[in-house]
Amino acid sequence: MLRRLRFFATLAWFTALVLGLASNPARAQLTIEIIGGGGTTVPIAIVPFAGEANYPYPLTGIVGADLARSGLFKLIDPAGVNPRPARADDVRFGEWTARGADAVVVGSVTPQSEGRVEVRFFLLDAVKQTQLAGFSYVVAPSQFRATAHKIADIIYEKLTGDVGVFSTRIAYIAKQGPRYELLVAEADGYNAQIIVTSNEPLLSPVWSPDGSRIAYVSLENKKPIVYVQSLATGQRQVLANFRGSNSAPAWAPDGNRLAVTLSRDGGSQLYLINADGSGVQRLMSSAAIDTEANFAPDGRSILFTSDRGGSPQIYRLTLGTGAVERMTFDGSYNVSPRHLPDGKGFVFVRRDGGRFNVAIEDFATRQVQVLTQGASDESPSVAPNGKLILYASGNGGRGILAAVSSDGRVKQRLTAAASDVREPAWGPLPK
Amino acid sequence: MHQLSHRNFRHALWAGIAIAALLAGCQTTQTPDKAPVEERTPSPGAAAAPGAGTAGTTGTGVTGSATGTQGNPLRDPRNVLSKRSVYFDYDSYAVKDEYKPLIEAHAKYLQTNRTARMAIQGNADERGSREYNIALGQRRADTVKRMMLLLGATDSQIETVSFGKEKPRNMGHDEAAWAENRRDDVVYAGE
Numbered sequence: 001m002l003r004r005l006r007f008f009a010t011l012a013w014f015t016a017l018v019l020g021l022a023s024n025p026a027r028a029q030l031t032i033e034i035i036g037g038g039g040t041t042v043p044i045a046i047v048p049f050a051g052e053a054n055y056p057y058p059l060t061g062i063v064g065a066d067l068a069r070s071g072l073f074k075l076i077d078p079a080g081v082n083p084r085p086a087r088a089d090d091v092r093f094g095e096w097t098a099r100g101a102d103a104v105v106v107g108s109v110t111p112q113s114e115g116r117v118e119v120r121f122f123l124l125d126a127v128k129q130t131q132l133a134g135f136s137y138v139v140a141p142s143q144f145r146a147t148a149h150k151i152a153d154i155i156y157e158k159l160t161g162d163v164g165v166f167s168t169r170i171a172y173i174a175k176q177g178p179r180y181e182l183l184v185a186e187a188d189g190y191n192a193q194i195i196v197t198s199n200e201p202l203l204s205p206v207w208s209p210d211g212s213r214i215a216y217v218s219l220e221n222k223k224p225i226v227y228v229q230s231l232a233t234g235q236r237q238v239l240a241n242f243r244g245s246n247s248a249p250a251w252a253p254d255g256n257r258l259a260v261t262l263s264r265d266g267g268s269q270l271y272l273i274n275a276d277g278s279g280v281q282r283l284m285s286s287a288a289i290d291t292e293a294n295f296a297p298d299g300r301s302i303l304f305t306s307d308r309g310g311s312p313q314i315y316r317l318t319l320g321t322g323a324v325e326r327m328t329f330d331g332s333y334n335v336s337p338r339h340l341p342d343g344k345g346f347v348f349v350r351r352d353g354g355r356f357n358v359a360i361e362d363f364a365t366r367q368v369q370v371l372t373q374g375a376s377d378e379s380p381s382v383a384p385n386g387k388l389i390l391y392a393s394g395n396g397g398r399g400i401l402a403a404v405s406s407d408g409r410v411k412q413r414l415t416a417a418a419s420d421v422r423e424p425a426w427g428p429l430p431k
Numbered sequence: 432m433h434q435l436s437h438r439n440f441r442h443a444l445w446a447g448i449a450i451a452a453l454l455a456g457c458q459t460t461q462t463p464d465k466a467p468v469e470e471r472t473p474s475p476g477a478a479a480a481p482g483a484g485t486a487g488t489t490g491t492g493v494t495g496s497a498t499g500t501q502g503n504p505l506r507d508p509r510n511v512l513s514k515r516s517v518y519f520d521y522d523s524y525a526v527k528d529e530y531k532p533l534i535e536a537h538a539k540y541l542q543t544n545r546t547a548r549m550a551i552q553g554n555a556d557e558r559g560s561r562e563y564n565i566a567l568g569q570r571r572a573d574t575v576k577r578m579m580l581l582l583g584a585t586d587s588q589i590e591t592v593s594f595g596k597e598k599p600r601n602m603g604h605d606e607a608a609w610a611e612n613r614r615d616d617v618v619y620a621g622e
Contacts, residue, residue, distance in 0.1 A: 201597035
């Protein structure tokens with residue numbers, strides 16, 4: 001009897017081990033490398049926090065990695081400065097400017113009750129010899145990763161003037177053989193979680209404005225159907241499953257409605273629908289393909305792709321008046337519009353000479369700048385600070401993701417070890 | 432005291448791996464149960480030869496449902512009805528003349544068999560926006576449906592859907608692969 005028990009215990013252990021290896025989302029985890037830096041970088045020294053080494057969770061290493069990955073900072077090695085400063089008062093600015101640092105970050109980790117710690121940090125301008133920021137957090141050490149992202153956000157904002165996006169999440173689709181996964185990871189690619197898995201294609205993930213839900217398109221029933229899924233509960237419901245194809249979901253800024261492309265009345269046309277799938281309302285009627293709707297941040301207009309002029313171009317629909325205005329005029333293929341969060345322009349994909357690249361257009365000047373140089377770039381998604389654009393890249397070979405800054409200078413590459421990755425969607429700023 | 436014997440250990444190891452392999456093959460939580468739909472894979476290069484349309488209207492009786500084996504014209508390789516794919520040029524949804532006999536044959540089949548139903552699945556090659564390619568595939572499917580309606584089929588017999596560039600038949604990255612993937616497939620209910 002005991003022998004049989006031991007047999008089954010061992011059996012269960014091996015089963016769990018092999019299963020754990022088989023369904024490991026780490027296969028689709030992203031590795032992000034910077035392959036092009038910004039025009040000018042801020043040299044910054046990040047001194048390991050006093051007491052940090054007592055915990056098995058990295059902290060300042062993540063702060064440094066976040067800032068370096070943005071392409072706007074150059075990390076200055078703090079080695080050789082003794083004693084290591086942990087408080088603003090301990091910093092001798094001359095030591096740091098001698099090393100080429102314009103900014104210094106110091107801090108400490110001190111135990112509190114019940115296993116929690118206080119993380120305290122200071123950001124100092126070594127040239128002006130002033131303190132730019134000082135904050136403290138009481139957290140469990142297991143929250144060091146999130147705390148590091150918050151610290152990096154503060155440093156980024158103080159030194160660039162822009163909101164940091166290190167605490168955001170990104171969604172993307174990974175394909176491995178016949179299997180598709182929709183994953184959500186931290187903005188640095190870590191902690192990828194599988195949200196949906198399917199043996200049929202998934203595409204077009206889009207975040208609700210509050211970050212609580214993702215809408216996406218699934219081909220699991222042999223036709224495109226739009227679903228909305230809650231990230232907290234994993235529950236999903238059908239948003240649109242009308243006759244024919246249902247695709248291209250886009251959230252309105254209030255999070256209560258979406259635009260979708262439906263073929264139920266013939267052709268591909270734009271409709272509005274409530275987030276619970278009720279209240280379908282046709283937006284426009286045309287004899288053309290109308291698709292890829294994307295709401296302006298103020299909710300008053302929608303950019304969309306249409307071939308009503310004979311080739312796919314980008315148009316803007318003003319919701320109040322119903323007026324439609326063409327936005328792109330260069331070339332015969334301009335698609336996939338995505339507004340910038342400040343409402344001043346949009347990114348899109350253009351085809352030129354057989355190559356597909358991400359470009360950006362300013363509403364006021366109508367100037368277009370091509371940002372990427374791949375052979376087949378697609379599916380751009382803009383960071384909520386408007387400074388970085390994630391997109392899918394790949395030349396028929398393995399699909400990877402890439403990012404480019406809105407001025408074209410900073411370039412990143414995001415790869416997954418064993419998967420084709422595509423369809424990125426940058427999540428909103430945390431509340 | 433009883434030690435776990437080496438033999439027991441090995442049995443547990445292999446049994447565990449076998450069970451894990453079985454379980455790992457199942458869907459994980461998020462995909463709902465669905466009735467399995469057989470993957471339809473029409474034979475490649477299934478273009479109808481000009482003039483072959485006449486063959487479908489003679490010979491075996493064009494009656495009955497889409498399923499069944501013996502005498503089913505939809506499965507008879509000598510019958511144009513077994514040809515299910517219409518191919519398109521780049522960026523185009525225009526139906527070329529060489530496919531009109533095939534389309535006419537299927538339309539006549541629907542006209543004669545009022546309970547027969549089909550899906551026309553539109554596809555695009557791998558280049559360009561995924562969502563625009565869903566719409567382009569939809570256009571290709573709708574165009575063939577419209578022709579069939581003019582030739583005797585009824586609207587409720589045909590659903591048009593698009594797979595965009597998501598389900599290529601040819602996984603290559605050259606002109607030949609792209610040409611094969613720019614197509615509509617006709618799939619009858621029950622297949």
